[in-house]
Structure formats: C-alpha cells, structure tokens
Amino acid sequence: MDIEQIASLERGQKLPLQRDVEAIAIPFGKTDTLAEDSIVSVMQAKGSSVSVGFEGRLYLIEGRNLDALGLESLPRPTLPESATDEEIEQFVWDQLRTCFDPEIPVNIVDLGLVYGCRIERLISGERIVTIRMTLTAPGCGMGDVIAADARNKILGAPQISKVHTEIVFSPPWSRDMMSDEAKLELGMF
Numbered sequence: 001m002d003i004e005q006i007a008s009l010e011r012g013q014k015l016p017l018q019r020d021v022e023a024i025a026i027p028f029g030k031t032d033t034l035a036e037d038s039i040v041s042v043m044q045a046k047g048s049s050v051s052v053g054f055e056g057r058l059y060l061i062e063g064r065n066l067d068a069l070g071l072e073s074l075p076r077p078t079l080p081e082s083a084t085d086e087e088i089e090q091f092v093w094d095q096l097r098t099c100f101d102p103e104i105p106v107n108i109v110d111l112g113l114v115y116g117c118r119i120e121r122l123i124s125g126e127r128i129v130t131i132r133m134t135l136t137a138p139g140c141g142m143g144d145v146i147a148a149d150a151r152n153k154i155l156g157a158p159q160i161s162k163v164h165t166e167i168v169f170s171p172p173w174s175r176d177m178m179s180d181e182a183k184l185e186l187g188m189f
Contacts, residue, residue, distance in 0.1 A: 006066070011043035016040075017051075021068035023059035026051065026102050029144025031099055040069070046105055048074050049149060058102060060145060062152060077113035079157040085119070088159055092129055093152040101142050104187050108133065108146060112177025115168065121147065121159075126161040129154055133165065134173045143167050 008042035017038045021049045025032050034040065040052035063074030077098075079091050097107045108114055114137075116132040127134055131150060135143050147165035175188065183189050 004150070006045045006048065006050060009042045009050065011042060011044065014039055015042065015069050017068050018070050018167070020085040021061060021065050023052070023061050023065070024062060024099075024145055024148050025140030026058035026115045026145045026184050032059065032146075035067075044100070044102060044105060044159070045177045047107060048077075048101045048153070049098075049100070049103040060102060060149060072124075077153055077156040079159065081158060082160075083157070083159060087122070088127060088157060089117070089119055090129075091157055092119065092154055095156075096150055097132070097147055098153060099150045101140075101146060103137070103142065104136070104186075106182040108150070108184075110179040111136070112173060112179070112182070112184040122161070125159065127159050128162045128164070129160055130166060132168055134168055136173050138169050143157075 008049060015038050017034055017040060019036050021034050022031050035056060038054060040054045042050060043053050043058060044051040050061045050069065052059050054063060061069065065073065066078050066114065067073045077095055079087060097109045099108045101111065104111060114131065114133045118130045120128045122128065151162050151163040154160055175183065
C-alpha cells in the first residue's frame with residue numbers, strides 16, 4: 001500500500017484492529033496500546049499515518065503499523081549509510097511533509113508551522129536534528145503529537161541519532177505563512 005491508498009480511506013469508516021497496536025494518543029503525544037479486535041473509526045488519513053477515534057479519544061497510527069488496520073504496512077523511511085549531508089537534509093524535509101496536524105488536512109511544512117531545521121554532525125558521523133516549529137495557536141494541544149510523529153519518521157535514517165523539536169511562538173503563526181497549495185486545500189483562495 002502506498003500513501004495515495006491511505007488517502008482513499010473514508011472519514012468515519014469503521015475498521016477492526018487485526019492485532020494489538022501502539023498508537024500515539026492525541027493530543028498528549030504518549031504511546032498507548034489499542035487491543036486487537038477493537039473497532040476504530042477513521043478520522044483522517046493523510047501522509048503516511050491514520051488518525052482514528054476509539055472510545056471517545058483520538059490516536060495516530062503510524063504507517064509501519066497499518067497492518068493492524070488490515071492494510072499493508074509502510075516501510076519505515078530510511079537512507080543509505082552513504083547518504084550525503086544534502087540527502088540527509090532533503091530526507092528530513094521530506095519526512096516533515098508527511099506529518100499532519102490531526103485536525104488539519106495539510107502537512108506541517110505547507111501549513112507554515114516549520115520555521116527551520118538544523119542538522120549538526122558529530123565527530124562519530126551521526127547527526128542531531130533540531131526542528132524549530134510553531135503551532136497554529138499557543139493553546140493548541142497538538143504540538144506533542146506532531147513532534148512525536150516527526151521524530152519517529154526522521155529517526156528512520158541511521159545517520160540521525162537524535163531529533164529535538166523546539167516549539168516557539170515568535171514570530172506567531174499566521175495564515176500568510178501557508179503555501180498556496182495549503183490555502184487551496186483549505187478553501188482560502
């Protein structure tokens with residue numbers, strides 16, 4: 001299954017879990033285990049993850065765990081050991097483009113939430129990634145979920161040993177930071 005097939009899932013579609021699965025609790029960002037045979041409801045299927053509702057709470061199921069929904073799991077994104085610094089930076093940005101606020105159907109890069117990305121190379125050759133990002137509002141509770149999703153995807157590259165996510169509110173986010181594609185997707189044109 002590829003990302004386009006994930007997007008074909010319909011909001012409200014009920015699916016039984018085929019096995020126990022680790023899912024990120026929304027908005028807390030903590031991992032919980034949902035039990036096999038539980039019935040979940042698709043809330044959003046974007047990027048390489050699916051947001052589901054279960055017993056009045058929201059959860060994010062990552063692509064590598066989609067078999068629990070009866071779908072083909074997506075391989076964890078990775079890079080060859082010989083990847084250049086430019087390829088590693090492109091990998092990080094590509095992974096950020098697969099991260100979505102569970103309440104908004106636009107990736108966090110096009111939404112304008114990512115202010116910057118710094119990659120530091122250690123003497124060992126490993127890299128530490130620091131992502132500077134914001135939220136649509138200071139009271140938004142999705143920061144932990146978005147950060148956990150980004151961290152899990154970026155850590156698929158063996159050269160990256162740590163991912164730090166710094167949530168900032170200066171400058172404050174505004175709709176002007178969104179890409180034209182994001183504005184179109186959200187009907188703002």
